[in-house]
Amino acid sequence: MKVKNVVLALIIIAIALAVLLAARILMTGPGDKIPSSGKKGIEAVSAETEGALLAIADRTQNSGDLLKAREAYQRFIEKFPSSDKLPKTQEALENLNVRILFSPITTSDSIVYRIEKGDSLTRIARKFNTTPELIQRANNLKDSFIKIGKSLKISKTKFSIVIDKSQNILTLKSDQEILKTYRVSTGKNSCTPVGAFTITSRIIDPPWYPPSGGMIPSGDPKNVLGSRWLGLSKPSYGIHGTTQPESIGQSVTEGCIRMTNSDVEELYSIIPVGTEVVIVD
Numbered sequence: 001m002k003v004k005n006v007v008l009a010l011i012i013i014a015i016a017l018a019v020l021l022a023a024r025i026l027m028t029g030p031g032d033k034i035p036s037s038g039k040k041g042i043e044a045v046s047a048e049t050e051g052a053l054l055a056i057a058d059r060t061q062n063s064g065d066l067l068k069a070r071e072a073y074q075r076f077i078e079k080f081p082s083s084d085k086l087p088k089t090q091e092a093l094e095n096l097n098v099r100i101l102f103s104p105i106t107t108s109d110s111i112v113y114r115i116e117k118g119d120s121l122t123r124i125a126r127k128f129n130t131t132p133e134l135i136q137r138a139n140n141l142k143d144s145f146i147k148i149g150k151s152l153k154i155s156k157t158k159f160s161i162v163i164d165k166s167q168n169i170l171t172l173k174s175d176q177e178i179l180k181t182y183r184v185s186t187g188k189n190s191c192t193p194v195g196a197f198t199i200t201s202r203i204i205d206p207p208w209y210p211p212s213g214g215m216i217p218s219g220d221p222k223n224v225l226g227s228r229w230l231g232l233s234k235p236s237y238g239i240h241g242t243t244q245p246e247s248i249g250q251s252v253t254e255g256c257i258r259m260t261n262s263d264v265e266e267l268y269s270i271i272p273v274g275t276e277v278v279i280v281d
Contacts, residue, residue: 050080054089066100067107094180098266101155101179102137109157109174110138115150125272128154131202133269159270161239161277163257165192168249170239170257172267182267183249185242185258192255192279193234199275201231202268206240211254227261228268232277239277240264 053076061069073093077086106112113124121132121144136144138153146152162171163184170182186192205218206229216223226241241261242248248260257279259267 050076050083050085053079054085057092061096066096066103066105070096070100094178097174097179098270101134101174101270104139104153106153110153110155113152113154115146115148115152117148119146119148120144121146124152124154128156129158129272129274130155131269131272137269159272159275161271161275163192163277163279165190165194165251165279165281168251170259170267172270182259182263184239185247185249185253186251187253187255188251190251190281192253192257193237194279194281195234197232197234197237197277197279199230199271199273199277200233201229201238202273203229203231204268226259226264228264230264230268230271239267 053072057069057072057076060066060072070093073089073096076083076089077093080086083089100107111128113128115124121135121141125132125135132144134155135141135152138155157174159179160173160176162173163169163186164171165186168184168186170184172179172182205227206225207218208216208223208225210216218225218227221243224243226243228241230239232238237256239257239259241264242258244258245260248258252258
C-alpha cells in the first residue's frame, strides 16, 4: 500500500511539472528563447540599453533638441561608468555643453536681458561678469551692434579652471560642474607654477616678449603665443595658443600653459577677467 502511494505521488508531481513546462512554452512565441540568468544575457541587455541612450542623444541632437540630447548623454555616463563607449560619450557631452552655451537656448545658468539705452556688449558683459564674445556667440550676433529693446541670453555661470600638470589637462568648470576638458602643454621640468591664480588680462593676437628681450609681433613665425593670451596673476605666465600644435599634451613650455589656437579661442570667448585658475602637480 505504501509503495502504491509513493508511486501515485511521483506521478502527480511529474504531471504538475509537465503542466508548468507547457504553460511556459505557450507564454513564449515560437521563435522566442527563455532568457538565461547567465552573464551573456545581462551584457546583451546592457548593450541594448547603451545603444538606445546613444540613439536618443543622436536623434534629439540632430533635431535640435540639445537639452534632451545632453540629458541622454548624462544618463548614459551615470548608468554605464565602465562602458568602453564612455570616453567618446564624455567627449560628445562636453562638446554639446559648449554648443548649448554658444546657442540662444536658455537654461538655469542663464537669464534673458532686455537691452537698455546706453548699453553695449562690453558694458553688459561687465555688468554680468561675462565676456562680449560669449554674449555675441550665444545670441548669433554677426557683430557688436545691438538694438534697444531687444532681448539677449546672458550667461550667469561662474566659470573656473583647473590645470593638472601630471596629465596635461585643463578642465573648464561651470559652477563646479565639468563643462569641458582640453589637452594642453605645460612647463618642462615641472616649471609651471602651482597654486591658485586669477585671469588678469585677455589679449587677441598678442605680441611676444621673449626672455632675450625685444618684441615679436603677432603673425611673426617666431611669435610662439598663437592667437590668444589669457594672463595669470602670476607675472609673465599665462594660457595661450601655439604655432606648434604637435606639442600639445607634452611638458615642453617655459612655464606657460599652451593650447591649440582653436581651443584657446573657444576658452577666451567664455572666461572673463577674474576667473579663478588652480594649477596642481
